[in-house]
Amino acid sequence: MHQINRGSGCKLLLVHGLGGSSRSWSPILNSLGVSRTVIAIDLPGHGATPAEHDSGTFDGLVGSVQRYIVENELTGIDVVGSSMGARIVLKLARRGVVGNVVALDPGGFWRGWERTFFKTTIGASGRLLRAIRPALPTLSRNAASRTALLAQLSAHPWALDPQMVATELTDLSTTQTFDALVHDLATGPEQTGPAAKSTGRIVIGWGRHDRLCLPRQAARAKAAFPSAELHWFETSGHFPMWDMPEETVEVILKATQRK
Numbered sequence: 001m002h003q004i005n006r007g008s009g010c011k012l013l014l015v016h017g018l019g020g021s022s023r024s025w026s027p028i029l030n031s032l033g034v035s036r037t038v039i040a041i042d043l044p045g046h047g048a049t050p051a052e053h054d055s056g057t058f059d060g061l062v063g064s065v066q067r068y069i070v071e072n073e074l075t076g077i078d079v080v081g082s083s084m085g086a087r088i089v090l091k092l093a094r095r096g097v098v099g100n101v102v103a104l105d106p107g108g109f110w111r112g113w114e115r116t117f118f119k120t121t122i123g124a125s126g127r128l129l130r131a132i133r134p135a136l137p138t139l140s141r142n143a144a145s146r147t148a149l150l151a152q153l154s155a156h157p158w159a160l161d162p163q164m165v166a167t168e169l170t171d172l173s174t175t176q177t178f179d180a181l182v183h184d185l186a187t188g189p190e191q192t193g194p195a196a197k198s199t200g201r202i203v204i205g206w207g208r209h210d211r212l213c214l215p216r217q218a219a220r221a222k223a224a225f226p227s228a229e230l231h232w233f234e235t236s237g238h239f240p241m242w243d244m245p246e247e248t249v250e251v252i253l254k255a256t257q258r259k
Helices: 021-031 058-071 082-093 114-131 133-140 143-150 162-173 177-189 215-224 245-255
Strands: 003-006 011-017 036-041 078-082 101-104 203-205 229-233
Touching: 011 021, 011 133, 021 036, 021 162, 021 245, 036 078, 036 101, 058 082, 078 082, 082 101, 082 143, 082 177, 082 203, 101 245, 114 133, 114 162, 114 203, 114 215, 143 162, 203 215, 203 245, 229 245
Parallel strands: 011 036, 011 078, 078 101, 101 203, 203 229
Antiparallel strands: 003 036
C-alpha cells in the first residue's frame, strides 16, 4: 500500500475513510509526528494504492489492512481510523491484531432507515462530485460552494482549508470502488464487538453534529465495545480532524500513550 510517513516515536497507523486517502489526515499529520512515527496508508482502490479483487467490499479492505500489518511486522501497532477506517480498526480490535485504538465516527452502527439515509445521501454526493470534477478546485476556493458541498461532513465547512477540501473531494470523485463500497456498507451486517482481550485502550470519538453517522449511533458502538471510552467532539461534524484538529490530536496522543 502507498503510505505517508512522518515523525518519530511509537508507531501509529492511520486508516482513512471511504473515498479518502492518506491526505485526509493532513490537518493533524505533522502534529502527531512530533511524538509519534505516523504511518498513513492509502487503502486499496483509494489514492495511489491499486484496487485488489475484493476492494469493493468492507471485509476485503479489512483483510488487506490486516495483511499489511502482519507482513510489515506491525502486529500490536496503535491505530486510528476515520469513518469507514474507524470501522476497520474496530474490526481489527475484535481480531486482536492491533494495540490501542481510536475510532473517529465509525460506520456500521446504522439500523433501519439510517441505512437508506447513508446510502442515498453519500451515493448522491459521489455522483455529484464525479459530474462536476473539473470544477472542484475552483468551487473549493469559494466559502459558499465549499459549505454546500461539505454540509453533511463538516460542522463549519466554510472555515476549512480550500486546498484540503479540493484534494478530498477530488479523491472521492476518482475512487473507482466508491459505489460498490457504499452498497456493501449499507446492506451488510451491523458492526459487532467486543474487542479481543489483547487489544489495548479503545476510544470512540463522535462529532455532536455528524450528519452522516448520526450521533444516536454512538450508544450502539459503546454497547458493542463496552471497554471503550466514548469521547464527544462538541463542535465537530463527521471528521473531527478537520473541524477540531487540536482536540483530535490530544485525544489520539492520550489514548495511544505507552507506559
